[in-house]
Amino acid sequence: MNAEIIAVGSELLLGQIANTNAQFLSQQLAMLGINVYFHTVVGDNAGRLEQAVKTAQTRANLIIFTGGLGPTKDDLTKETIARLLGRRLVIDEEALRAIEVYFARTNRPMTENNKKQALVLEGSTVLKNEHGMAPGMALVADGITYMLLPGPPKEMRPMFKKYGNAFLRRTFSLSERIESRVLRFFGIGESALETAIADLIDAQSNPTIAPLAGDGEVTLRLTAKHQDEAEAKRLLDEVESAILARVGRHCYGYNDETLFTKTLERLKERGWTIASAESLTGGLFLEQLTALPGASQVVQGGVVCYTNGVKEQVLGIPRPLLEAEGAVSEPCARLLAENVRAMCDADIGISFTGVAGPDPLEGHPPGTVYIGIAVRGRDATVHRLMLSGTRDAIRIRTAKYGCFFLLEMLAADC
Amino acid sequence: MNAEIIAVGSELLLGQIANTNAQFLSQQLAMLGINVYFHTVVGDNAGRLEQAVKTAQTRANLIIFTGGLGPTKDDLTKETIARLLGRRLVIDEEALRAIEVYFARTNRPMTENNKKQALVLEGSTVLKNEHGMAPGMALVADGITYMLLPGPPKEMRPMFKKYGNAFLRRTFSLSERIESRVLRFFGIGESALETAIADLIDAQSNPTIAPLAGDGEVTLRLTAKHQDEAEAKRLLDEVESAILARVGRHCYGYNDETLFTKTLERLKERGWTIASAESLTGGLFLEQLTALPGASQVVQGGVVCYTNGVKEQVLGIPRPLLEAEGAVSEPCARLLAENVRAMCDADIGISFTGVAGPDPLEGHPPGTVYIGIAVRGRDATVHRLMLSGTRDAIRIRTAKYGCFFLLEMLAADC
CATH class of the missing domain: 3.30.70.2860 (Alpha-Beta Plaits)
Known part of the structure; x- marks a missing residue:
């Protein structure tokens, strides 16, 4: 079998949004083993939509529509398909009740046009919308399967995963x-x-x-x-x-794990806290960790030591060391990690010093990076990296390497 | 006139990428006053591509293709159009030289199939590729304008802006x-x-x-x-x-300015340096500023004071204040800003303390935020906010409000 995905909406043709619905559905259909041969985008125009459906009927036996199920007169996907297939539109009582409940709950008056959203193609399987008002629907007619889904991704995605997927499995006897x-x-x-x-x-x-x-x-x-x-x-x-x-x-x-979620999780399991001294990353490492709920059990805090002045005055790096070895150096990374750990009374101190670019620093090219890791009661270790890429890429990869080295250490330590 | 955009590439039909090229081109065509009636996506398959072109010929007088101009045998956009229009493909000498230079510069051997990239439709206007190897091309045949652009957005976008746009203006006499x-x-x-x-x-x-x-x-x-x-x-x-x-x-x-670029620019003009004390933002404010080239002229550094321990030990907030007023309070925000300014020897100290959520803190609901701003030699000011939204939204909006208040102060100060 092969599929065509038709997205209906003038906002797509104006470039206001990208057709991420087609991307999502293509991934889902690939997982079901269904080939997708065409994506089509058409505006909120009955004539051109009809033309797009007729073209799809000549080349696909599964046509999935997204968009055009809303309450306004611009929403005409189901009306157009009803006309083409010679089917009536009928009120789906369950959908209508859900719409009425929605308006009652949000204390807003329900205007008459909202009832239109409860209309479905007669004889179709209704796909419940658990994140919005317009239900989806699916039916088979003359050997072609039609599925109509709402346009907003946060309604369409869960609807397809929960109901659309199952309908296709049944219809196409996909037992695998x-x-x-x-x-x-x-x-x-x-x-x-x-x-x-x-x-x-x-x-x-x-x-x-x-x-x-x-x-x-x-x-x-x-x-x-x-x-x-x-x-x-x-x-x-x-x-x-x-x-x-x-x-x-x-x-x-x-799957969806990231180096940061993993690091937070491992530190939490271990019951260890962390502090960071960030020069080239400018706070990126801690920002990523603290973006995660539950960070407060693990993150003590840290110092963004962008200038040598802050490295010296706040983090106690001796000026002679900065002058002799430079801020971008193994001894500086080591001492930054040790001192920030002690200052913040954390179990682990981690430091990031190096050159994000675009310009060289202290004679080092962009991408030169030292990451220091100090653990309470142990000697600190320092990793040296030579990264390539833009300023942004170097900064984020540096922070990720911090996680990677921490995870490696925690794993070796078990 | 009306246009259809045909994207060629199986990766789109597998959902590996979204069709952002169609979005970009739709925006560009809207700016030129050209209506876009259809987007089509088709795979790397000669038969189906031919079918898509024939359909487009019945309904558009401008057809823009993206993708399928590369060196592999899967790339067949220009071959298909050549066949449909009865045109030959000829080597474009300038494009060929550019490809040879590219391989020489990167010290890689140029395989024979790369020459294919220099083939263009006979009689077409060649659109130079300044960010890759495959040139684009445009021509008018039987009243229909065809434009072929490469698939990678970083090649396609500048090519369209610089050359494609001008071709359409000429061809359609768009004088506005x-x-x-x-x-x-x-x-x-x-x-x-x-x-x-x-x-x-x-x-x-x-x-x-x-x-x-x-x-x-x-x-x-x-x-x-x-x-x-x-x-x-x-x-x-x-x-x-x-x-x-x-x-x-x-x-x-x-246009493309952001609160962070603007803040950095204004501080640079003023010759002022800045330091931050970040609790709920966890480093986000400085991370955003230091992501910008030239940050080192302005950013001294700062402290991520996620715990009260760090607020007390590193930033010198007296424990009685933390106990009596709480960390989420006006006096704490004020002192954090003053102390981080002094510690980092900056002209401005800014502090962020509050509740990012999802849980309340010290009895305050998520979204309660204090931002302190201390300027060398002046009394510090504190702004109180009640924000709504997710943890992420509260954190980024807090950092942006920091910029907004700084810009307001700098403007009032002029």
């Missing part, structure tokens, strides 16, 4: 389970990772292995298909083990 | 100048702003006034059309003055 798992890597480049597991990638069929690089990280998406869910998971476990046996050192987490 | 200007507002909600200038919005025709809200800010895009560029600018000036007469206090900048 698709299980997918993302492995997240850091500190290894995409090509080095691919080289290390080249034979596994070449031999892949089920599960498939799809690498993706971005923001200094590489991910591998493993996707297995099987009638039996447990067996699909076992297939994933197997290929994951084979991969981790080679590059496990660089794998820090799964 | 479209001038547009974005006014950026902070500290005022979208509906309050719209209410304040409702009559101007109602009366708009040329320039048009388009409000947009996001990230706690509101922007107004003013767009004027006129044969004469100077006159278009005068029209913009006129409506801008009318708007600023009412809500000018909240307008902090134009």
Whole structure:
């Protein structure tokens, strides 16, 4: 079977928003094993929408629409399809009640046009909208499956995941389970990772292995298909083990985990607190950690020591050291980590000093970075990095390397 | 005239990327006064691409393609159009030289298939690629204008802006100048702003006034059309003055400016340095400032005082004050600003203390925020805010309010 996704909305044709709905649905359909051959975007215009539907009918047996289900006269997706298929629109009582409840709860008067949102194609399966008012619907007519979804992503996505997906599984008798798992890597480049597991990638069929690089990280998406869910998971476990046996050192987490969530989690488990001294990162490391709920159990605080004056006066780095070794140096990174740890009375002190660019500093090119890690009662360690990229890329990768080295230390320590 | 944008690439149909090229081009065409009636996405498949082109030929007189101009055998946009239009593909010598130079410079061997990138449709206007290898091209055939652009946005966007745009102006004799200007507002909600200038919005025709809200800010895009560029600018000036007469206090900048770039710029002009004490923002304020090149002239550094221990030990807030008034209080904000200023020997100290949420703190609900500003030799001032939204939204809006109050103070000070 093959699908076409038709997004309806003039705001897309004006470039006010990107068609992220088509992207989301394409991913979802790929996971179901359904090929998508076309995306179409058309405005809020009955004639052109009709034309787009007729074109799709000649080339797809699944047509998914997003948008045009709202209360205004510009919303005409279901009206157009009703006309084309010769179906009536009928009130869905459950949807109507939900709309009435919504207005009652928000203390707003319900205008007559809102009833229009409860109209559905006669004989269709209604897809409940748990995050908005307009229900979706799906039906099969003359061998073609039509699914109508609302335009706002926060309504469309959960509706598709919960109801649309199940409808397609039933309609197309998709009995295979698709299980997918993302492995997240850091500190290894995409090509080095691919080289290390080249034979596994070449031999892949089920599960498939799809690498993706971005923001200094590489991910591998493993996707297995099987009638039996447990067996699909076992297939994933197997290929994951084979991969981790080679590059496990660089794998820090799964799926939606980030280096920062992982670091916070590990520190919390350990019951350790942290403080940072940030020069080139300018607060980025702590900002990322404190963006996470629960940071207060772990983060004590820190010092952004952008100038040598602050390094000296606030963090007690002796001027002779700054003059002899420079701020971008191993001894400076070490002392920054030790002193900020002591000052903030934390279990771990971490420091970031280096050159974010665009200009060199103290004769060092952009990308020269020292990260110091001091643990209460132990000698501090310092890691030296040579990073490439823009100022932004160097800063974020530096902060991520901080997490990576912390995780490595915490793992070795267990 | 009306346009269709055809994006070619299986990665779009797999949902790996969103079709941001269509969004960008739609915006650009809207600015030229060209209607866009359809977007189509099709995979790297000659048959289906041909079908998409034929459909577009029946309904558009401008067809813009993105993608499929690269060196691999999957790249077949120009080959398909050549076949459909009965045109030959010929080597463009300038493009070929640019490709050879590129490989020589990066010390990589140039494989034969890269020559394919220098092929262009015979008789077309070649659009130079200044950020990659594959040139674009444009031509008119049987009353339809075809434009082929590369897929990577960082190549496509500058190519369209510099060369594609000019080709369309010539071809469609678009003599009207479209001038547009974005006014950026902070500290005022979208509906309050719209209410304040409702009559101007109602009366708009040329320039048009388009409000947009996001990230706690509101922007107004003013767009004027006129044969004469100077006159278009005068029209913009006129409506801008009318708007600023009412809500000018909240307008902090134009176009791509941000509160952070503006703050850095104003402090630099003034020759003032800054230090921050950040509790709920966790380093976000300084992180945003230090993300900008040239921050080192202005930013001294600061302290992330996430815990009361750090507020007390590092920033010298007396424990009795913390116990009596709390960390989330006017006196604490004041002293944090004063002390961090003195400690870092900066001209300005700014402090952020409050509740980011999700949980209340010291009996204050999330969104309770105090921002202290201390200037060398003056009494410190403290602003109290009650913000709403998620933890992330409260943190970023707090940092932005810091900029807003600084800009207000610097403006009043001139």
